[in-house]
Amino acid sequence: MKVFSLVFSVMFALLLLLPSKLNQNIMVKAENAKNEYHEAISSSCEDAAKALLVFNDGYSTELGAEGKKENFKRVDLNLKEGLNRFYRSLYINLDIEKDYAQQQALRSQIPIIVAVGYDGYYIHSWQETKKENKYNVINVWSNKKKYSIFDDKLDIKISYTLDDYVYIEDYRRNEKLQGDRRNFADTYPKYFSDINFGKVKNQVINQLLQKDLEYYTYYCNRTAKRNGWKLKFEVPYWDSRSVDTVAFVAFFQGRIFRAMDSYDSYGFGSAKIVERKQLYGYERAGNKYYSEHKAGNGLTNFFNEYEAAENGYSPDPQYYR
Structure with missing residues (x-):
């Protein structure tokens, strides 16, 4: 009888421990899968950021042939090459380079991509087109969005760049100015003094990016609902990251790993700007x-x-x- 009781107690304990052990294994696998995706996206963004600076025009190609460094003020980002490099790298990192179905599913979970350039940024997202009363959804790059702010009290428009070079339109004086921000520190200390410049510039750029992320997320959710897709995106939070380099940012959303809620993340890849x-x-x-x-x-x-x-x-x- 004692032996039976002992055996029963052991079996009961194992039955209690087994679900916990299984759940723990599921959690570990889910965490590993999450880390794999995060590393793959981050690594692919790094590759894409470098590809943004692949020469895309005759003047830049000429500079490259002469062994000179790129002029980040004049050279447009190579958006096509950056995007292609991102997806090629991502498919390889996730071992799906030959799986078209998984590739398309993955693309649907990256609704917003941002390419950060010297004097503005671009957003790659969905766009609905209507033809013969039918809606089609395509992925497109936006026009360049400048790092600009308008001060209605001073009646000036300021456009920032990734370094200290600025553009000013002073409507009261009917002047268009440009140059190193130190040249204008006495005239516009609120924006260009040593104390204020970095803080105000980062705040302006981050607010512009966050506002666009909110708009494009809303647009993608509306598009998904209109087409009956079971997709729902949350607004990514840009936070207070300092923007001072050419960069490629991909927002990944909605992946469900076992034993955890929907997983959202973003990869940030940068290409060091050559100091001029x-x-x-x-x-x-x-x-x-x-x-x-x-x-x-x-x-x-x-x-x-x-x-x-x-x-x-x-x-x-x-x-x-």
Whole structure:
């Protein structure tokens, strides 16, 4: 009798422990799968960010052939190559490069992609088109969205870039200005002083991005509902990330892993911006020269040698031989 009681107690204990053990194994597998997706998306975004800077025009190709670094002010992002590289890398990382059905399912769970450029950003998302009373959904890139803010009290519009270069439209003075923000710190200290510039700039860019994420999420949810798709997206939270490099960001939503709720994440890949040197233009002995030195009168500044030459300045023979 005692033996029977002991055996029964052991079996009862095992029955109690078994569901807990099974659930634990499911949780571990789900967590591993979640980490796999996060790493795959992040890695693919890194690859895509670099591809955004693949030369996409004749001038940039010419610079590359000469061994010069890209001019991030003038070169448009290669959106097509960035997007292609992202998905190619993602399919390989998740081992679905030959599974078309899984690829399409995965694409439907990435409703919003952001490409961050030097003077603006682009959003890749859904767009409904109507033809013969039928709706079709395609994926498209938006036009460039500038990092701009309008101050109605000062009656000025400011457009930021990823470095200290700014564009100003002052409607009261009927002026259009551009250059290093330090040149305008005394006139517009609220925006360009050493204390305020970084904080205000990041706040402006983050608010613009968050506002667009809210709009595109709403649009995607409305599109899914209209087409009877069982998809529902939450508004991604951009947080207070400082935007100071060319970047590729993909928002992944709605994946259900066993034993956990819907999993949302985003991958952030960046390509380090090449810091530009300060190039000055000036006059000396009746000639217009440029160099990295303040070596004459009538100082101005340029983004690079190409811009200086366009404005009639030649390399200063004292420094270019």
